[in-house]
Amino acid sequence: MRFDIMTIFPDLLESPLNEGIIRRARAAGILEIKSHNIRDFALDKHAMTDDRPFGGGEGMVMKPEPLADALQTVSAERAGGHVVLLSPQGRPYNQALAAELAEYEHLILICGRYEGIDDRLADYIDEEVSIGDYVLTGGELPAMVLIDSISRLLPGVLGCENSASRDSFSCGLLKHPQFTRPRVFAGREVPEVLMSGDHQAIRRWRLAQSVKRTRVRRPDLLAGAQFSAEELKDLRAEGIETSGLRPETTEVRLDVALVHYPVCNKNKEIIGSAITNLDLHDIARASATYGVGTYYVVTPYEDQQRLAMEIIEHWRQGFGAVYNPDRGQALAKVAVVDSLESLFKEAGNRGSRYHVMATTAAHGAATIGYNQARQRVAAGERTLLLFGTGWGLAAEIMSQVDDVLPPLGGKGYNHLSVRSAVSIILDRLLASE
Numbered sequence: 001m002r003f004d005i006m007t008i009f010p011d012l013l014e015s016p017l018n019e020g021i022i023r024r025a026r027a028a029g030i031l032e033i034k035s036h037n038i039r040d041f042a043l044d045k046h047a048m049t050d051d052r053p054f055g056g057g058e059g060m061v062m063k064p065e066p067l068a069d070a071l072q073t074v075s076a077e078r079a080g081g082h083v084v085l086l087s088p089q090g091r092p093y094n095q096a097l098a099a100e101l102a103e104y105e106h107l108i109l110i111c112g113r114y115e116g117i118d119d120r121l122a123d124y125i126d127e128e129v130s131i132g133d134y135v136l137t138g139g140e141l142p143a144m145v146l147i148d149s150i151s152r153l154l155p156g157v158l159g160c161e162n163s164a165s166r167d168s169f170s171c172g173l174l175k176h177p178q179f180t181r182p183r184v185f186a187g188r189e190v191p192e193v194l195m196s197g198d199h200q201a202i203r204r205w206r207l208a209q210s211v212k213r214t215r216v217r218r219p220d221l222l223a224g225a226q227f228s229a230e231e232l233k234d235l236r237a238e239g240i241e242t243s244g245l246r247p248e249t250t251e252v253r254l255d256v257a258l259v260h261y262p263v264c265n266k267n268k269e270i271i272g273s274a275i276t277n278l279d280l281h282d283i284a285r286a287s288a289t290y291g292v293g294t295y296y297v298v299t300p301y302e303d304q305q306r307l308a309m310e311i312i313e314h315w316r317q318g319f320g321a322v323y324n325p326d327r328g329q330a331l332a333k334v335a336v337v338d339s340l341e342s343l344f345k346e347a348g349n350r351g352s353r354y355h356v357m358a359t360t361a362a363h364g365a366a367t368i369g370y371n372q373a374r375q376r377v378a379a380g381e382r383t384l385l386l387f388g389t390g391w392g393l394a395a396e397i398m399s400q401v402d403d404v405l406p407p408l409g410g411k412g413y414n415h416l417s418v419r420s421a422v423s424i425i426l427d428r429l430l431a432s433e
Ligand SMILES: C[S@@+](CC[C@H](N)C(=O)[O-])C[C@H]1O[C@@H](n2cnc3c(N)ncnc32)[C@H](O)[C@@H]1O
Pocket: 085, 086, 087, 088, 089, 110, 111, 112, 113, 114, 115, 116, 117, 129, 130, 131, 132, 133, 134, 135, 136, 137, 138, 139, 140, 142
């Protein structure tokens, strides 16, 4: 994984990046970390990176040009990095967000200083992250917090592969108490069970201790934890009250996107297609039936976006809502977006990344079968299912997706309407038996 750090104090990061586990991971080539001095991109001879705020007020603000130039230079070297601004106004950082960010191959971390950065840099930033409700003098320590916590989740960084997954927070619980030699310290003995060599008993004891600790110290965390039937049984055997604990459920997180641009026409040329009332209604109804999160209609054309919104609003708030409220409920699933890029960016802002699966009527392109796809979705993987209009999704989209599903049918004629294909594929992926 690669980190690029944009800072005006690169020396601040030198020592933490060159000690212990991070140093070893860098030496092993698992981590590539580069600091960039924003001052090197300053325009004037004094290398100024800050200026007075328009409208007056306290402090200084980081100028937009040096940081924009620094970001462009990093992107020119390697495109596609996920840009994170460290900011007290960002999304609160926790272990779950660390795990989400660890999915990226390349993170670009911007360390603010002074009163923060010029707000017009927003277009250069994918998301903002705060390490807590307090204000620091700069983003370097928060950047280090991200690098440290994300790195230890990467395969090969920690000595023992399982250590990170058994940490506090990883499963919504604080870690159990731990002991090492000597067996008796200050008159206190190590709990007997840990000497027993009975691994099942040790596992049960540790789980019970974790629940007890979390209940006392962080009851807020416990509300988010889930327990398998076996764990609940073990906890009861250990005398732990389980009535308030949540049994395990896997939430399906599948969204659908119907792409109107870029798609192909029958001559394989790139075109944009018109939205249809039929697709809006029927795919929204299928989405509601199968528990899809959001049905995205992707069109860059403003008149088409307006038309889609008018139809949706008619059924959600207009006469349609009175005439047939169920239809409004289905159409509430629809969101209109101008491009797949903005959809991915929005998902990134929410801190989540999609496994993108494309559908096609063409034979020979499939990379995943329906059974395997169904298992991935059932395991709770955040999935975006792409459908094309016209003669199908453009090659530029197909080349970017994670997987392609096989075409439906098999009797020669394969010209299903897209809304039929959506219903069939949703049934294959989401139907309860
Ligand atoms: C003094 S702070 C600016 C605070 C800003 N005036 C505000 O009230 O939101 C300077 C920089 O430190 C970093 N920073 C400060 N506190 C942080 C936190 N809790 N989490 C992440 N970054 C923080 C940010 O990069 C920020 O731009």
